[in-house]
Amino acid sequence: MNRDSLFPTYAPPELQFSHGKGSWLTDTSGRQYLDFIAGISVNTLGHAHPDLVEALHAQAQKIWHLSNMFDVPGQAELARRYCELTFADRVFFTNSGAESIECALKSARKFHAEQGHPERIDIIGFEGAFHGRTYATVNAAGNPKYLEGFGPRLPGYKQAPFGDMDSLRAMTDEHTAAILIEPVQGEGGLRPAPISYLEALRELCDAQGILLIYDEVQCGAGRTGQLFAHQWSERAAPDLMATAKGVGGGFPLGMCLATADVARHMVPGTHGTTYGGNPLAVAVGTAVLDHLTAPGFLENVRERSAQLHGKLNRLKMKYPDLVAEVRGKGLLAGFKLGSGLNTAMRDRLRENGLLAGVAGDNTVRLAPPLNVSAAEIEQAIAIIDGALESLQRVRVAAAGSSQ
Numbered sequence: 001m002n003r004d005s006l007f008p009t010y011a012p013p014e015l016q017f018s019h020g021k022g023s024w025l026t027d028t029s030g031r032q033y034l035d036f037i038a039g040i041s042v043n044t045l046g047h048a049h050p051d052l053v054e055a056l057h058a059q060a061q062k063i064w065h066l067s068n069m070f071d072v073p074g075q076a077e078l079a080r081r082y083c084e085l086t087f088a089d090r091v092f093f094t095n096s097g098a099e100s101i102e103c104a105l106k107s108a109r110k111f112h113a114e115q116g117h118p119e120r121i122d123i124i125g126f127e128g129a130f131h132g133r134t135y136a137t138v139n140a141a142g143n144p145k146y147l148e149g150f151g152p153r154l155p156g157y158k159q160a161p162f163g164d165m166d167s168l169r170a171m172t173d174e175h176t177a178a179i180l181i182e183p184v185q186g187e188g189g190l191r192p193a194p195i196s197y198l199e200a201l202r203e204l205c206d207a208q209g210i211l212l213i214y215d216e217v218q219c220g221a222g223r224t225g226q227l228f229a230h231q232w233s234e235r236a237a238p239d240l241m242a243t244a245k246g247v248g249g250g251f252p253l254g255m256c257l258a259t260a261d262v263a264r265h266m267v268p269g270t271h272g273t274t275y276g277g278n279p280l281a282v283a284v285g286t287a288v289l290d291h292l293t294a295p296g297f298l299e300n301v302r303e304r305s306a307q308l309h310g311k312l313n314r315l316k317m318k319y320p321d322l323v324a325e326v327r328g329k330g331l332l333a334g335f336k337l338g339s340g341l342n343t344a345m346r347d348r349l350r351e352n353g354l355l356a357g358v359a360g361d362n363t364v365r366l367a368p369p370l371n372v373s374a375a376e377i378e379q380a381i382a383i384i385d386g387a388l389e390s391l392q393r394v395r396v397a398a399a400g401s402s403q
C-alpha cells in the first residue's frame, strides 16, 4: 500500500481489513482476526452491529446535518438520559475525546472567572496521563514526548505524581481551577486509580473550592462494568466529565457532562462546535446507550472481565519471568512485559490472529467489544499463551547460546 500522500503520523502494518462482524475482522485475503482492541476501546458492540447499522441507515434517510444552530433531533433526549444516569445536569456534545476535554477545561476556568476569580486558571493533571492531541490537551497531560517541538508550553498546567495525595495537596493553591484525572489511565499503561483515591480527590476539591474533572474518554461507556468508571463509588462524583470513544460505538461522538452550577456559565457565544452531536452521531449514540442500559449488559461486562483478569493472572503465574503484572480494570485490561517487549508481543499476537494494542510502561493493551463472548475470551487467552510460550522459548535459547 502506498501511503506517500498521507502525513507520516501513523505507520500501520501491511494489512487491509475489508469487513467486520462482532468481535471479528476479515482482511482482504479472507483471513479472520479476533479484535481485542476494538478501535482502541471504541467499538462497544463490535463491528457492524445490526442495531447500530439500522439506527444510522434510518437517520441517513432523514437528516444528516443541521449544525447546532437548530435543534438537532434526538440530541436533547440523549443528553437527558445521560444526565439521569450520572452526576450531570447538562451535556455538551462533541466529536472526539480531545474536544470533550477542551470543553471541560474551558468550563472550569469560566466557572471561576464568573465567581470573581479569574486568577484561578491552573489545571493539575497527573504523570502518565493522556487527554488527546490538541494543544491544550497535550499541555494538560504534560507528556514531554508529545510537547517537544511545538513551541512554548501553555501556562496554567501542572502535573502531580499519579496517586500521591501529599504531593498533590502541596501543589494546590489559590490559582488552582481544577484537578483532571483519568479514573483508569489508558495510554499511560492501564493504571486504575484506587476508588478511595477518587473519593479523597472529591474531598480535597470540596474543601478548597477546586473543580474535579474526570477523563472517561477511554474507561467510560460501560468498559469497567459500570456505565462510568468512577461510579464504582457513590462518593467520587466529579463536577465535569469528558467522554467519547465507546459512547459512539464507532461513530464519532463525545460529550462533556457537567453539573448545573458549572454549565450555567457556558451561555451562547462562549463555546460551540459545528459537527458535535450531529443527527447521525446522536442516532448511533442513542442506540449504543440502549444497549449499555439493557438488562444484563453490564453484568456480562463484569463476568467477562472476571474471566479475562483471572486467565491473565494464570498466565502471569505460568510465565513469571515474562509477565510482570496484570493491569487495568474491567474490559480495559493488559499485562506488563519486560522493557520493549510489548510491541514485539503485539506483533506476534497479530501474526497469530489476535489484534491487541500497546500502552505505556511496556504494557500490552486489551479492549475487546463489551459484548464479547466467553468463548472468544478463551480463544484470545490461548493465542496469548502460545505467544508467551514462543517468546519464552526464544529467550531460553538466547540465554543458552550466550553461555
Ligand SMILES: *Cc1c(COP(=O)(O)O)cnc(C)c1O
Pocket (backbone or CB within 6 Å): 095, 096, 097, 098, 099, 101, 130, 131, 132, 133, 182, 186, 187, 215, 216, 217, 218, 219, 244, 245
Ligand atoms: C483517546 C483518549 C483521548 C482523546 O480522544 P480523541 O477522540 O482521540 O480526541 C482523551 N483521553 C483519553 C483518556 C483517551 O483515551
